[in-house]
Amino acid sequence: MSKKTSLQTENKEMKAKASEKTLEKKPNKAAELWNMFKTKATATDTSFLLTITIVVFFVMYLLAIIFIGKGFTNAQTLLDMIGSNAGLIIVAVGMSVVMINGGIDISVGGVVSLVAMACADYLDHKGGNIFGAILIALGIGLAYGLVQGYLVAYLNIQPFIISLAGMFFARGMTTIISSQSFNVEHAAFVALKDTRIVVPFLGHYSKNGKFIPGEVEIGALIALFVVILFFYILKWTSIGRSFYAIGGNQQSALMLGINVKRTRFTAHMLCSFLAGVGGFVYFMHYGSGSALNASGMEMDAIASSIIGGTMLTGGVGNIIGTLFGVLSLSTIKKIVNTVGLGDAWWTGITVAAMLCIFLIVQSVVVGRKKK
C-alpha cells in the first residue's frame, strides 16, 4: 500500500514540476483528447474508413439533390448510375482485391479498352456471335491475370511496373486491332445492349401521378452480383482473409503458413479476370470499339477503391466501400458537369483532387496509428 502511495506522490511531484516548467497546460490536454480519439479510431481501421466513405457518399448525394434537382431523389437515377458505371464497379472491385492484398494494377483500363475493341471487331468485322465475344472478353482477362500474376507473385516484380507495361501493351494492341472508332451494329448484341430488367418495387411516380417501375441494365445486375460475391469471399473465406493477411504483413503471412505466392497470384488473377468481365459489361453499355474507350479508367478504379476506404498500403478495405466509392465519384462528376464546369478538363481535375484528398486522409490515419 505504502509503496503505491509513495509512487503516487512521486508522480504528482513530477507532474507539478513539469507543469511549472511549461507555461500552459494546453498541449497536454490536447494530447489527451488526441489519445482518446486514437484509441477509438484504431479499433477497426476498416470500419472507420468505411464510415467516412458512406458519409461522403451521402453528402455528395445531398449536394447533387441541391445542385441538380429532384431528379436525384428518384430511384431510377440511382439505378441508371449503377448501370452506366457497372463496368467501373466490377473493375474497381478487382482493384480493391489487389490493393487489399498490398499490390496495385493499373492495366485494368487498358484491358477494358482492349476487351471492348476485340469484342467489337469480332462482332462487326469477323461476323462473330455474342457467346464468342464473351469468351474473348474472359479469355483476355484470364490471359492478363496469368501473365501479370505470375510475374508479380512468382518472380517478385513490383506490380506497378508490370501493370504499367500491361497498360501500354493493352492500349497499343487496341490500336493495332483498329485505330478507328465505330459503333457495333450486330443485331443480337444491340438487342442485348438495350435489354432492361424491370424492378417493380423501385419505381417512381411520373408528373401525372402514374407509377413507373424502375428499369435496370443487365450490366448493373452483374455488377451488384460481383459486389456481393466478393464481399462474401473477402469476409468469410480463407483465401479472402489471406488477402488481408498478406496486405497487412507479407513476411508474417508467410511465417503463418499462408501460401503467399499463390495468394498474390490469385489476387492479380481475380483483378484481371474482373477487368475482363468489367470490359464486357462496359462494352455492353457503350457498344462501341474505340482506342479512347475507358481512358483513365484505371485512375477511376483506384480512386474509387481509395475513396471506398481501401488502404494503398494494403490490409484494410471493404468491397461495399468500393461500391460507394464508385457512386461518390460519379455523383461528383455529375455535379461538376451541371454547375457549369462542362469543359472536359474539369472532370479530370476533380477526380484527381478527390483522390488527392482521400490519399492525404489515409496517410494521416496511417501516421496516427504508427505513433
Place this chain on the structure above:
Amino acid sequence: MKSKVLNNSKTFFKKLTSNQIIIPLLALLFLIVFNLIRDPGFFEIKVVTNTSGHTVWNGNLMSIIDFGSELAILTIGMTFVTAASGGQDISIGATAAIAGSIIARILTGADGRAPQGMEGSLILAFLVAVLACVLCGAFNGTLVAYFKIPPMVATLILFTAGRSIASWINENRNISIVDDKFMIIGGFIPGIPIPTPFFIAVLCMIITALVLKFTTLGLYTQAVGINENSSRLNGINPKFIKLLTFMILGLGAAVAGLIKVSRTGTCNYAGLCKDIEMDAILAVALGGNALGGGKFNLKASILGAYIIQFLTTTLLAMEVPSTALPAYKAVVVIILVVFSSPVVREKMNKLSAYIKVKTAKNVGKEGEN
C-alpha cells in the same frame, strides 16, 4: 604465358560483367546488330539542306540523338527520384505538357491570339514554365515525402489532371509558334549540323555531374533510398531530399517541354511528351538501377535513355505505327524486368554454375587425354 593472358582477360571480363553498365551496352550491341542485319541503310547519315536553309545532317542516328535528348534529361531526374523514393514519377509527360502550354501561351501573347510570331520573351516564358514544373514536382514530392504516399500513386494524380490543366491554360487550343529563333532550340543552330537538343542534353549532364561532384546529393539520395531512418539519425533530412529529387525532375520536365514545343513549333497538350514516362522508367531500368531505390548509376541511365530512343527509331523504321509503339515497348519492359528480377537471376546463376561445372569436367577429361 597463355594462362596469364587468359587470367587477365578473365578479370577484365569479370570487372565488366560486374559493372552495371554492361546491361545497356549489351542492349545497344543487340540493337546495332539487329539493324545491321535488317537494313544497313539504317545507319546512313545524309547531308541535307533543311527548310530554314541550313546544311544539316539527317538520318536515323541523328534522330536518335535528337529525340533521345529530352528523354535523357528526364531520365536524370527520374534516376534521382527512383533512388531516393524507391518509386517512379509517372506524371512527367503531363508536367512537360503543362510547361509546353505555358511557354506557348506566353510566347504568343497573353491572350494567345498571335499564332504567327513571338510576342513574349522566351526567357520569361521558360522561367515561368520552370517555376510551374518545379511546383508540380514539389506537389508530388510533398505527397510522397510528407504524406508517405507511394510515388506512383501520388504522381497518378498529376498524370490524370496534368493534361487537363495544360488544356485549360490554352483554353483547349493547340497553338502554333512560327519563329526562326525559337525553332533553334528544338532544331539546329545555324552552321552546326548536329541538332541543338543534343547540346542541351549534354549541358544538363555536365551540370548534373558538377552538382554531384560539388555537393553530397549523390550520397544523400542513395542513403535515403536505402535506409530512411538511419539517414535521419545521421542528420540528413530525408523528406527534403525526396522533395528535392522530385523538384529536380520537374526542372527536367520544363526543359523537355521547351524542346518539344520548339521542335514542332506547336503545342499540342494531348500529345506533347505522351508516354514519355514509360520511356524514362524503362531507361532507368535498362541502366541496371534497382527500381526499388537505393544505389544508382547515372551514366548507365543516360545511356539507357538513348538506347530506348534507338529502339523507338528502329521500330518506326520498321513502319510500326506510332500509336502501336507502346505495345512493343511494353514487351521490352517485361523482358527487362523479368531478367533483372532477383528470382530469375538466381536461377540463371544456378544454370551458369551448372554449365561451368560441366565444361570444367569436360576440360579435365581432355587434359587427361
Place this chain on the structure above:
Amino acid sequence: MANKEILKMRNIVKTFPGVKALQGVDFTLREGEIHALMGENGAGKSTLIKVLTGVYEKNDGQIFLEDKEITIHSPEEAQKNGISTVYQEITLCPNLSVAENLFIARDGKKIKNWKKMNKESEKLLQSLSIPVKATEQLANCSIAVQQMVAIARAVDMDCKVLILDEPTSSLDDNEVERLFVLMNNLKARGVGIIFVTHFLDQVYRVCDRITVLRDGKLVGEYEIKDLPRVQLVSKMLGKEMDDMADIKSDEKVYTGENADSDVIAVEALQSTAGIKPFDFNIKKGEVNGFTGLLGSGRSECVRAIFGADKVVQGTVKKDGKEIKIKKPLDAMKNGIGYLPEDRKNDGIVGDLSVKDNIIIALQVMNGFFKPFSKAEAEKFAEEYIKLLNIKTASSETPIKSLSGGNQQKVILARWLLTHPQYLILDEPTRGIDVGTKVDIQKLVLQLASEGMSVTFISSEIDEMIRTCSRLIVMRDRQKVGEIKGEDITQNKIMSTIAGEN
C-alpha cells in the same frame, strides 16, 4: 532417461553467395526436452532454423522427423509436419484480429466460421492466461501480448517440434517467467523445444541439453549439467577465456564527479515518444547509463536528447549554455553522437559501402556543398577499420554483408570520426558476439579516460555494472532514481527497478 529422438538433422549444408553458412551440421532433438541452440552471431543458428522451417532450402543433408526422412520447402509444409516456430520479430498480421491470427491458414477449410473461431480462441487464450480479447485487432496489443499470441498459435497446432527463436528478448521478467511455465508445460506433453537465446541465465534455467555451433560448424552437443557456463562461452568463442574477467582490470574508477562541470545537462525534457519529463546530466569523462526493463523508456530518453523524436518541452544545456536541439543534425553539431538501439533499421545504410557508412555522419556535418574527396574518405575509412579492427574484405564492401558485430563497429567508427564530446550508445552490445561485446566495453572505458562523456545502455546488467559509474533507473517511462559509485550492485539495481526501498 533416453527419450525417443523426434528430429534428426544430419550433415546439413547451406551456402549463400560467398558465405558457407552451414557446413555439415548435425542436430538431434528428443521428445520432451528443451534444447538450447547456442552460438555467436554468424554461427549459423538462424540459418539452421530457417532450413528446418523451409524458409531456406538446404544444399545438402537430410532431415528425419520420427525416423522418416522429410523435405521441407515452405513454412507451410513445416507446419503440416508439426514443426512450429515463434520468431524474435512478431510474425503475425497486425491488421487482423487475434482470433484470425490464431487460426488463419491452419485447416484446409475454404470457408471460415468466425463465431466459432472466436469462441475457440477465447478458450485457448484463457487456458494460457493471455490477457487479450479474441476479437481485438492485433496492432492494438502490446508487443509482449503479440508474442504470446504467436506462441499460443504454435502451441495450439499440436506441434511436435516447437522452435523459439529469441522469444524472450522483448519480454519483461514476469512474462519470461510465464513463458517458462508454458515451456515446461509443453515439455511434459512431450513436445521437443528448440530454444535459441542470447541470455545464458535462461539457458541454465530451463534447458536440458545444449548444441553449440560456431562458424557454421557443429562444436558439440552437451548435457546441461556437463557444461558449466565458462566452458559454454569458451566453446562458443572457440578459445579458452576466463569468462570476461579481464575487463575488470581495465576498469578505471571515475573521479571527476565533484570537480568537473556538466557537459550536457537536461531539464524536464519530454518527447512525443511517451516519456515523462526527465532531468539528466553528464560530466566530462563520465560513463553513465540508463537502466530499466525493456520498454521502461531508456531509449526514448536518449532519443529525446539526440532529437531523434520530436521534443515537446524542456531545455538542454551544453557547458552551461542553453542549446536548441530540434533534429539530429542540431545534436551532432553540438558534439553529440548516437548509436541507435535498432542496428538494422536505424543504424546501417545496408547497400552502401563500409566507407560511406563510416563517413556519412561527418559528411553531413561538413555540409551539403562540401563533399569529401575520394582520397579523404578512403583515408578516414582505412584509419577506423584499422583502429577498431573491423573485419571486412575492403572499404568498398557493402556493410550489409558484414557480421552483426562488425556492422556495429562500423557505426561506432562513424560516430568516433565526428569526435563527439558526448557519445550515446544504446544497446551497442545487443545481438553481437561475445568477443565484440568485450571490445566495445573496453573501448567505452578507454574513450572516457580520454575525456569523452559516454552514456551506455545495455539490457545486460553486468555490462552496465562494469562500465558505468552512475546509473539512471527508469520505470514505466519515467525516471525513478539514480545509483552512484559503490551502490551500483545487481541487488540495488533490481530493487530500484522494482520500486522497493
